[in-house]
Amino acid sequence: MESTPTERTPAVVAGEIAAIKAQTRKILLVSAVEVGRRLMEAKEMIPYGEFCKWLEEAVDYSERVAYKLMRIAEEYGPGLSVLSEADVSNVPFARLGYSQAFALLGIPAEERAEFIAQLDIEHMSVSALQQVIKDRNEALEEKTALAKKLKIHQDKVSGLAEERDQAKKEAEAKEQALWSEQSRVTQLQRELTVLQNDSVAARRMKEIERERDIAKINHAMAQADARYDLIVKGFDDLFSTIREMAGADPNAYKLFVNQTSEFIAKTARKLKRIKKNDTNGTDRTGGSRGSCSRNTMILRKNLPAG
Template sequence: MSDLITERTPLVIAAEINMIKEQTEKVVLNNAVEVGRRLKEAKEMLQHGEWLKWLEESVSYTERTAQRFLLVFDAYGDQQPAALNAGAQTQRLPNMTYSQALILLGVPEEEREQFIAEMDIENMSVRELQKAVKDREQAFQDREQAFQDRDQALQEKADLLKALDGEKGKNTQLTKERDTLKTMAGDLQKSKQALEQDVEKKQLECDKLKEKTSYKSVQRMSDSLTVAYNKVAANKITFLYENMDKAFKELAYEMTKFASIDADVHAAYKKMVNDFLIKAMQERMGG
């Protein structure tokens, strides 16, 4: 009989305590679902504004505590039938503790059942489950980020292809414009050469015309100047002759008058005038 009794050691005692804790938390989970069920029922009966007062006065719950029970019921209430005595319930809840149930609230409802099925929750500690939920959330975020990166990459690729198509269109248009400009430049070069040749030809013709025109103009100008000079000279001679004739007539008149006054002086001036005229004719008019 004594051989069947297991030796009491701290390890054995710790294992017993942990088993009792686990069983207790499972009972707590069932009871928490039922408490949440009844809290929801009461809340639907109460008037607006009576809920918090009823919690405090009737069941000594804070709003936060009541909200946690309601969340547990919403998550797991449809997995067990309503019963006044939780111990008499047909157990259909997953084999997990109340703490594990709270942790699993962090998994979306539509994914929670699959997550529970994939995890060995019964043999997982609270810390291990927390890590698994956190890793699942991180994996979900990484996947969502990957999807966003993929969508962004696809959008950027589409935008790039669109931009490339636009650039191709621009390049095609620029190529056409470049070819058109080349053609225009060639035509302009030909026109320029033709104009330069025409200008050179006109310049030669102009130079020849200038040579002819200048010679004739100079000749005509020379002839005109000669005629004008001759006219001026003739006019000058006429003017001098007329003045000399007038002066000679006045001199002859005065000498005639003076002859009756003083014949000797008259004779002397007459001789002087005659000598002057003869000498002037000989020296200035070539004899």
């Protein structure tokens, strides 16, 4: 006659767990997986809120230990279930204690087998294993942080190289404009020499001098514009870089904030001194400096001589 299967009840499960515990003083991974499976089975059968009481009374487990065992069953159970009993005995990490197995959950599942193969984990204490895992994770975090910082600096170098190339092109264009203006100044100077002794030539000389002055001013303004744009662009890039440092390197962030603030303060003091020295507040042409924009200054060369 076939034997009637035993009904699965919390009491039956508790008896099986006790039998497994009795097989060894140290709960091995294989045993821990079997206990964890049965704990999950019992948890499904026991009414809500009574599982902790059942753990204490039926199997003498704390809630913390029970949930560790169930976690181990979830993580290691699928891999061990496909092995035969002979195969399991040949798997080195199958002889680990459940505390060691739980500590190894700190290693990603796809990297766990390789990590175990590199160390004699079976003979390591739990505290030693936890320290090795901690050191490994900290090293990986440091490596990731350094790689991120390297990427930031590589991108910055690439951006600066592009800016350098663009600035070089702009400088070449401005150099050509400068030579053109200088050629025009030389031509005007020659015309001035020819017309010096004539009254009409004298008026023309004033016009030429005016044009020459305007050409010089325009050249200076062009240089100032270019430098002003580079300064604005440089400050934008500097502020962006400083903000990126806030999370990656707080010390460097504070250093650059302080240095930048000091530089801006010094610059502001220099501007105040310049403004203070200009007591008359007028330019060489007699107009108010505050009422003339850069574009208006450049366009003066198109006005008739006054």
